[in-house]
Amino acid sequence: QVQLVESGGGLVKPGGSLRLSCAASGFTFSDSYMSWIRQAPGKGLEWISYIASSGSAIYYADSVKGRFTISRDNAKNSLYLQMNSLRAEDTAVYYCARARYSSSWYFDYWGQGTLVTVSS
Amino acid sequence: DIVMTQSPDSLAVSLGERATINCKSSQSVLYSSNNKNFLGWYQQKPGQPPKLLIYWASTRESGVPDRFSGSGSGTDFTLTISSLQAEDVAVYYCQQYYSIPVTFGQGTRLEIK
Numbered sequence: 001q002v003q004l005v006e007s008g009g010g011l012v013k014p015g016g017s018l019r020l021s022c023a024a025s026g027f028t029f030s031d032s033y034m035s036w037i038r039q040a041p042g043k044g045l046e047w048i049s050y051i052a053s054s055g056s057a058i059y060y061a062d063s064v065k066g067r068f069t070i071s072r073d074n075a076k077n078s079l080y081l082q083m084n085s086l087r088a089e090d091t092a093v094y095y096c097a098r099a100r101y102s103s104s105w106y107f108d109y110w111g112q113g114t115l116v117t118v119s120s
Numbered sequence: 121d122i123v124m125t126q127s128p129d130s131l132a133v134s135l136g137e138r139a140t141i142n143c144k145s146s147q148s149v150l151y152s153s154n155n156k157n158f159l160g161w162y163q164q165k166p167g168q169p170p171k172l173l174i175y176w177a178s179t180r181e182s183g184v185p186d187r188f189s190g191s192g193s194g195t196d197f198t199l200t201i202s203s204l205q206a207e208d209v210a211v212y213y214c215q216q217y218y219s220i221p222v223t224f225g226q227g228t229r230l231e232i233k
Contacts (some may be wrong), residue, residue, distance in 0.1 A: 045162075045170065045213055045224040061221050095169055105217040106160040108181065110169035 002026035009114030022079040022096030030074040033099040038092035086118045126225035132233040139201040141228045143214035148194045158218035165210045
């Protein structure tokens with residue numbers, strides 16, 4: 001069955017860095033278009049980044065542009081999010097999710113999420 | 121960015137009754153070349169990730185019960201649960217994927233009356 005398993009979350013100080021990973025199984029990861037979506041505690045959903053199946057196209061929300069970097073390793077069926085210069089407002093559960101098509105980013109598979117807490 | 125506004129913020133409905141959630145986009149999400157509305161609906165239960173219910177505004181995802189239906193076009197959309205079940209207690213989100221950044225509504229919390 002389809003699985004997306006995020007890891008790498010935790011407590012980090014403002015200005016610090018963290019790298020999230022998402023391990024995929026049960027579908028053809030190398031053909032899939034992937035995103036990171038976050039949810040602050042008690043709040044709604046915020047899309048933050050997208051990467052095409054080959055890595056040829058990458059997009060970021062303005063809120064993370066220049067601080068976060070999305071990447072993937074299709075040989076390892078893995079998606080990553082490098083987060084630098086973290087701020088308190090980055091505190092959230094981070095989900096990896098699959099967009100069904102490159103031209104239609106509705107998200108049909110989601111991981112369980114990993115919590116990132118930015119606090120001194 | 122396209123702003124998605126849901127109403128109401130919360131809703132209490134009796135078991136077996138109809139629940140209706142509205143979603144309005146700040147600009148049309150209807151793509152004229154294929155006449156499709158780039159609008160999806162998700163259900164999120166406590167402690168779980170969101171689950172895709174509806175895409176293209178009215179196409180039900182595989183495995184989603186047929187009591188869930190989506191309607192609307194352009195800027196105004198509705199998610200309807202025809203006969204509320206206890207397991208439908210959740211927060212519901214609409215999402216536009218017409219343009220980048222994709223954006224979500226603020227969510228509607230659905231409870232049992």
